[in-house]
Amino acid sequence: MKNKLLLLLFLATGIVGFAQNDNAQKKKASEFNIPVEYYKLNNGLKVILSQDKSSPTVIVAAYYNIGFRIEPKDRTGFAHLFEHMMFQGSKNLGKMEFIKLVQENGGVLNGSTRFDFTNYFEIVPSNKLETMLWAEADRMKGLDITQDNLTNQQGVVKNEVKVNVLNQPYGGFPWLDMPQYANTNWYNAHNF
Amino acid sequence: MAEAKAWIEKYFGGIPSVKIPAKPDVSEPRQEKEKEFTKNDSLANKPALAVAYHMPTRNTPEYYAMGLLDQILIQGDNALLQKKLVDEKGYTSYVSGGINYLGNMFNYNGPMQIMFDVTYDNETSKKQLMDAVDEVIDGLSAKVNQEMIDNAIIKMRSQLYDELGGSFGFGRADLLCSFALFDDNPARINTLEDEFKKVTPEIVKKTISEYLRKTNRTILVVNPLLANNEKTN
Numbered sequence: 001m002k003n004k005l006l007l008l009l010f011l012a013t014g015i016v017g018f019a020q021n022d023n024a025q026k027k028k029a030s031e032f033n034i035p036v037e038y039y040k041l042n043n044g045l046k047v048i049l050s051q052d053k054s055s056p057t058v059i060v061a062a063y064y065n066i067g068f069r070i071e072p073k074d075r076t077g078f079a080h081l082f083e084h085m086m087f088q089g090s091k092n093l094g095k096m097e098f099i100k101l102v103q104e105n106g107g108v109l110n111g112s113t114r115f116d117f118t119n120y121f122e123i124v125p126s127n128k129l130e131t132m133l134w135a136e137a138d139r140m141k142g143l144d145i146t147q148d149n150l151t152n153q154q155g156v157v158k159n160e161v162k163v164n165v166l167n168q169p170y171g172g173f174p175w176l177d178m179p180q181y182a183n184t185n186w187y188n189a190h191n192f
Numbered sequence: 193m194a195e196a197k198a199w200i201e202k203y204f205g206g207i208p209s210v211k212i213p214a215k216p217d218v219s220e221p222r223q224e225k226e227k228e229f230t231k232n233d234s235l236a237n238k239p240a241l242a243v244a245y246h247m248p249t250r251n252t253p254e255y256y257a258m259g260l261l262d263q264i265l266i267q268g269d270n271a272l273l274q275k276k277l278v279d280e281k282g283y284t285s286y287v288s289g290g291i292n293y294l295g296n297m298f299n300y301n302g303p304m305q306i307m308f309d310v311t312y313d314n315e316t317s318k319k320q321l322m323d324a325v326d327e328v329i330d331g332l333s334a335k336v337n338q339e340m341i342d343n344a345i346i347k348m349r350s351q352l353y354d355e356l357g358g359s360f361g362f363g364r365a366d367l368l369c370s371f372a373l374f375d376d377n378p379a380r381i382n383t384l385e386d387e388f389k390k391v392t393p394e395i396v397k398k399t400i401s402e403y404l405r406k407t408n409r410t411i412l413v414v415n416p417l418l419a420n421n422e423k424t425n
Binding site: 032033034036037038041042043044045046047048049050051052057059061063065069070072073108114115116117119121123129130133134136137138140141167168169170171173174175177178179181182183184185187188 | 193196197199200201203204205206207208209212213215216217218219220221223227229231233235236237240242244246292293294295299300301302303304305307309311349352356359360361362364365366368369370372373374376377378379381382384385410412414418
């Protein structure tokens, strides 16, 4: 539990809709201008709002300040494992219910683990914004970390590597291989 | 927007803060010698090769110059490595590559490589490929001029717009979040283009000289253990 909390709270939540606003359209076609409103909650959570009215959809993105190369040495693999655990339910939303909540509202969702962050996002009809903010905050507050869920997802992560990397020609080449050869600092060069 | 802010405060505002652990030192020393490795692949039937050069530090003039060099060398049909290895030599059908294979040149925060990779026939040698690569890189500095940079900026803008609109617009959220997380400044999204426009031929040449030197690169070759397996050819 302690480790999970360390992963949280330092994120950027972005809410993005679509479309240029009127002001932007009046500017030169060559000028690149995305509306950005940026502030922080009292707890330090970074919030970005970027309005776009071209379609009645909204994107909620939550970025956590933990990627697979900045994990503590004795905790490698946690960021990716937690990426999976974030879809396994909380006290309020049972297993698979987060995914159903998005999909049954016509939305799409995903998450990923990168070098320097893990991210989660949902794209839903804009009238579901409040629902998604509630659900994203709900899993940020606490996950249903049971032995069953953990064992299950440890198996899933292991098999992801077997299916996508180890049992594929050119599996891991060069995206997973090269950092291990090109870098010398353990954080960049260890086998993720 | 006011409604969205109120909901954010309502649902996220009560989540307690925790102390953020110190970020580990992920810095890399300057590479002084070319490195080369071979990876045996028991499932591959054709060799493959990847070449990676350490990137300049993020957000420096050289970093933006390397973003343009990515366009000049790797991205699109008119990129110099595509023209040399695909069109002229016929060694491969496509040169894959870029900066950050798990994202793009904007959504990482630490050391990175600019890399490209190809698969090629067993009849072609690694030396032939690397000779062709070196021909392109070694001759590059002499060709750099403002027109080359202007063309690269057009390609860069096009790719940036593609990324921002990608995945139903999620690319935009990705850059905003990345810049908030790494730089505490998501508005950087609107200044990227200006940074590329500041790149001069001199900066590009300096970048080629320091970062596209042989001693700054790692070559990885896939040794295809199924190369002689009749069933796979």
